[in-house]
Amino acid sequence: MQIKDIKDGQQKIELTAEVIDKSEERNGISKVTDEAFRVANATIKDDSGTILLTLWNEQIEQVRVGDKVQISNGYVRSFRDVLQLNSGKYGSLSVLV
Structure with a gap:
């Protein structure tokens, strides 16, 4: 799949792309589980x-600008009118060597 073909609400996304930017980490507390979490955004391109x-959490340290990543079984949601790709708990994010 290519990035240009991704739509809001899409699931089961398989994608390989390069990380070209990464935001600062932010901390939060889940409204559902009341657990602390860390989150950051990376811009990826193909x-x-x-x-x-x-x-999310340990993924932040795994991924660096310049890395090639593979997302398996990902999904997309729109947040503040911007599409965001997530690996989610049923998907995976791998850094390719």
Whole structure:
């Protein structure tokens, strides 16, 4: 799949892309579980475009600018009218070597 083909609400996304930017980490508390979490966004690109990738907790340290990442079974949601790709708890995010 290519980034240009991704739509809001889409699931089961399989994608390989390069990390071109990464935001600062933010901390929060889940309203559902009351647990602390860390989150950051990375901008990833392929030949067709760019999209934000949400990084949770340990994923933040795994991913660096310049890395090539593979997302398996990802999903997309729109947050503040911006598409964001997530690996979610049923998907995976891998850094390719």
